[in-house]
Amino acid sequence: MVPTSYYLILSAIIFTIGAVGVLGRRNALIIIMCVEMMLNSVNLTLIAFAMQWNNLNGQVFVFMVMAVAAAEVAVGLAILIAHFHLSKTTNIDDINLMKW
Amino acid sequence: MDFAMIFFILVGALSVATAVGVVTSKVAVHSALFLLVHFATLAILYVTLNAQFLAATQIIVYAGGIVILILFVIMLIGSAPLETRAGYRSWVPYAGLALGVLMLAGMAMTILQMPLTPLDPNANQGGAPIIMGIELYSQNILLVQLAAVLLLVALIGALLLARRPKNEESPISNL
Numbered sequence: 001m002v003p004t005s006y007y008l009i010l011s012a013i014i015f016t017i018g019a020v021g022v023l024g025r026r027n028a029l030i031i032i033m034c035v036e037m038m039l040n041s042v043n044l045t046l047i048a049f050a051m052q053w054n055n056l057n058g059q060v061f062v063f064m065v066m067a068v069a070a071a072e073v074a075v076g077l078a079i080l081i082a083h084f085h086l087s088k089t090t091n092i093d094d095i096n097l098m099k100w
Numbered sequence: 101m102d103f104a105m106i107f108f109i110l111v112g113a114l115s116v117a118t119a120v121g122v123v124t125s126k127v128a129v130h131s132a133l134f135l136l137v138h139f140a141t142l143a144i145l146y147v148t149l150n151a152q153f154l155a156a157t158q159i160i161v162y163a164g165g166i167v168i169l170i171l172f173v174i175m176l177i178g179s180a181p182l183e184t185r186a187g188y189r190s191w192v193p194y195a196g197l198a199l200g201v202l203m204l205a206g207m208a209m210t211i212l213q214m215p216l217t218p219l220d221p222n223a224n225q226g227g228a229p230i231i232m233g234i235e236l237y238s239q240n241i242l243l244v245q246l247a248a249v250l251l252l253v254a255l256i257g258a259l260l261l262a263r264r265p266k267n268e269e270s271p272i273s274n275l
Binding site for chain 2: 015023026027033034051060066072073082085
């Protein structure tokens with residue numbers, strides 16, 4: 001049997017990799033992918049705890065996170081395409097329309 | 101070390117490797133393909149945690165939906181490598197890496213201090229589609245409805261955001 005803490009540490013590593021990607025990369029598409037990765041690592045944590053405490057609420061919550069992630073990626077990519085029509089770039093440094 | 105442990109280490113290593121691939125690869129399409137493998141490995145880990153329904157959902161929603169959507173957008177707007185373009189604040193990735201190491205250290209400390217009782221191998225029978233279905237559609241029916249409304253609103257919002265401006269001619273009419 002694999003201890004739950006191993007799953008938690010794996011999830012922490014994946015979350016950190018995703019966070020480093022969000023902070024370090026400049027391509028908005030890759031940033032969206034890294035956000036998805038972070039959401040998934042949290043899902044892994046929730047499922048590990050659902051197993052640990054023998055409680056299905058964690059898995060129900062993961063289901064909701066998946067729904068929100070699907071909505072988030074659809075709207076995020078739509079914003080990206082709308083901005084690409086405007087300025088022909090996906091570089092996050094050039095996407096500063098609402099910066100003052 | 102038993103079989104479950106070796107399996108976990110193999111799949112976990114593949115998962116971390118593909119996650120690193122997503123972050124480090126220069127071409128956006130490669131990132132998306134690494135992401136696909138990453139989601140598949142996570143689905144395998146969900147099965148080892150007795151969450152069979154969520155493993156199937158993971159494959160359908162993430163690998164079948166989100167990665168395909170991302171690939172479509174990459175092909176729509178092109179994926180020229182951006183970072184190679186001259187000296188765009190080159191210290192930012194290193195600052196991100198340092199912050200990441202800090203965060204990982206904090207999370208690892210918290211996890212190792214947490215009192216986790218060893219789990220009973222035959223305690224949790226949950227996560228099979230039947231059990232999850234009963235759980236979702238009896239106690240959590242409001243959540244399912246809310247998710248439906250959320251997805252509908254996101255669909256309409258995405259349509260509105262991504263459509264062409266009215267004054268711009270459609271490329272199809274020029275053919």
